[in-house]
Amino acid sequence: MLTNLGPTNLWTVRQTKLSTENGFPPPFLPSFPRRSLPKIAFKIWLQRQAINKTELLPDQSNGIAHSRLPPTTPSASSPPHHGSPVGPPLHLLRLRHPLRRRRRRRLLPVGVNWGSQTSHPLNPGIVVRLLNDNGISKVKLFDADSWTLSALRHTGMDVMVGIPNDQLYAMSSKYDNAKNWVRENVTRYVHDGSLAIRYVAVGNEPFLTSYNSSFLGTTLPSLKNIQRALEESGLGDRIKAVVPLNADVYDSASGVPSGGLFRSNIRDLMADVVDFLRSKNSPFMVNIYPFLSLHDNKHFPVDFAFFDGTGQPIVDGGRRYTNVFDANFDTLVYALKKIGAGDMEIVVGEVGWPTEGADNANVASAERFYRGFLKKMAGNEGTPMRPGKMEVYLFGLIDEDMKSVLPGNFERHWGLFTYDGRPKLEMDLTGTGKSRGLTAAKGVEYQDSQWCVMRPGVNDMSTFAGNIDYACSMADCTPLAYGGSCNGLGDVKANASYAFNIYFQTQDQDVRACDFQGLAMITTRNASRKGCLFPVQIVSAGERGAVAGLMAAVIAAAVSLLMMGL
Structure with missing residues (x-):
């Protein structure tokens, strides 16, 4: 979460938002009662059987288990529905790539995070079409799920795959683990040009203070091993290993961005990480959340969290800051400058606004935030220290009902879309004021209307x-x-x-x-x-896959019996 030092230090963003996107065990997720385990275990078994039996859904063979479930969440901002399917039915075994048949809408100045901590995932093919219908051409994932990556093939989208925090020890302890991971999750998809992977995210916010130094010793070795594996595969020039970091890795004691420094307990480590990234022409990736600045400090001026405020700006050496996003970003610029990396490229890996779960977490505030932010991105305004175009990924695409609520109930409500892929907000993703708004997912299938x-x-x-x-x-x-x-x-x-x-x-x-x-x-x-x-x-992707897989097995068995009878 963002904590601010007080009303006179409003821009400071020591972000300690608990992240469970990359496999780190959520501390306070409720344990499953014993009597529910058989049903859950059976569903997982069915899903895996379907994936293993379907050529479209190759199973990963790197021996490292995935740690998360795939995308959904009930959001009350969407209107009541009656369980009727939207559009023609989709067949699991032959999903049509939307980009082969449809013209892509105007490309956006931003990408989006596609999280998967949900109890009922939308079919990846449906999500890919949702991305395309809304003009989104860059997507950031938190793992390297084979079903998702298969659905993204032949779309032309830039993709960032992720290595969860709970796999960092394996990646750092043995180079062969990193080599195998790259082969199974990167090389197999990009060798024929069908998937445009641009980044490999090594961990997710691994230096969070909330993690109590759990990943300080494994992140940099993992980063080096993954980049080496990419280079040995001939991919090092076009695919870069990066580390998405929380904004709590830097701070300022002076109350203005120019005082920016990396956190004292990791300053040397951050210098080593930055040196390695620069040597490989890789960017620094940071997650910035103005909402958390507002949520965690009762003295924080509301207007400073948005881009249309009229409050008193912060003046720092002739530079004026009218919003916390710019102040936060430039604090990082100064921190990098002080270790000799002032010109390093910066990518904003996550930025967004939740729609419920706390004060100021509502549709109106989210629309206000995105309206100003997307206009800023479309205009290539940049920040006082870094004017010009920025690379940014919105967080997130769809609500996630399995996320930890330790930071707050809002953690399950960051999506631009509801659990079933319907828009939650009136917003123009292009930032130009000319868009017709968000387009809902097509082909979603619901359970019975009861x-x-x-x-x-x-x-x-x-x-x-x-x-x-x-x-x-x-x-x-x-x-x-x-x-x-x-x-x-x-x-x-x-x-x-x-x-x-x-x-x-x-x-x-x-x-x-x-x-x-x-x-x-x-x-x-x-x-x-x-x-x-x-x-x-909704009828989740896992259930539909299980049913399809079992039906295929039954049909195959019946055919075999008939042939034996003949």
């Missing part, structure tokens, strides 16, 4: 708390909390209905998931109310 709600006539409240707690330990109830879109439901029975339904949907509408000791019932009447969406969950 909801799990509180049974009428139940008055015994003795088991309410325990059942609501259980539901919310297994599903995303953040919209019910303060700052959430469903916080105003007004009574405990309505809150219980929301909790019961979100658990029911997360469990794929299993009838056994709508009981709660007799408190709940299934209804076909839309339970959404008072601006609060009671979602119907």
Whole structure:
């Protein structure tokens, strides 16, 4: 999170946002009750069987397990739907590449982060079409999932793949691990020119103070090994290894950007990282979150988090700063300058604004932020120290209902799109004011139009708390909390209905998931109310893949039996 030293040090952004995007174990994710394990384990097994049996979805063979689930989250900013599919049905085994048939819309001045900490992933082919329909030509991933990378082939999009933090030890301890990773996750996709991988992100914010130095000893060796493997594969000139870093790696004691220095406990390490990156012509990648500056400091002036404010600017040596993004960025420029790297290229790996989960986390504020930020990017304004074009990736594409809420409930609501790919915001991604707005995902398939709600006539409240707690330990109830879109439901029975339904949907509408000791019932009447969406969950990519894989296996077995009979 961003912490500021006080009202006179408003630009300082010691960002300690907990990141779970790259496999670091989220400390306070609820543990799964024992009785839910068989269902979850079976779903994972089915998904893996489908992937292994489908040529389109090659399994990785590097021996290093993926640590995260793929993309979705219920967002109450989207209107109630009734579970009907949108567009023609898609077939898992033969997804059509949208760019082969459709003209790409105007390319944007920004890329986007495609996270995957969601309980029900959208099919990667659907997400790729969503990216294309919205003119997005650069995408940043947090892993190197084979299904996702296969879907991105032949699209012409610039791709950044990622190595999760929990794999840094393996990458640093043995060069062969890094070599194998590059072969399985980079070379196999780019050798024929079908996928344009531009960066390999080594870890994600590995120097966060919240990680208690867990990755200080493994990040730089991993970076060196991955870059070496890229070079030995003949890819070093066009694919660069980078380290996305949190803005808490630098600070200023003077209260102005020109005082920027790297954090004292990692100053020597940062100098070594920067020296290596510069020697390979690789950029410095940083994540900047103006929202967290505002969220974490009650004295922070609201206007300074946006780009249209009229408050008192910060003046530093003749340079005027009217927003915290510019001040933050230039603090890094000064920190680099002081170690002899003042001309180093900087890429903003993450920047965005959540739509619920806290004060100022709402649709109106998000639209205000993006309106100013995207206009700035389209105009190539840069910052006082670095005027001109910037390379930036918005965070994020789709809400993620499996993210840790340790930093705040807003962590699950950074998406430009809802869990099912519908726009949450009225915004112009081009920043020119000429765009028609965001385009929704096509081909999304929903589960049945049914909801799990509180049974009428139940008055015994003795088991309410325990059942609501259980539901919310297994599903995303953040919209019910303060700052959430469903916080105003007004009574405990309505809150219980929301909790019961979100658990029911997360469990794929299993009838056994709508009981709660007799408190709940299934209804076909839309339970959404008072601006609060009671979602119907999508048919996830994993489920569809499992069904397709099992059907293929059954058909193959039947054909074999028929042939044997003949």
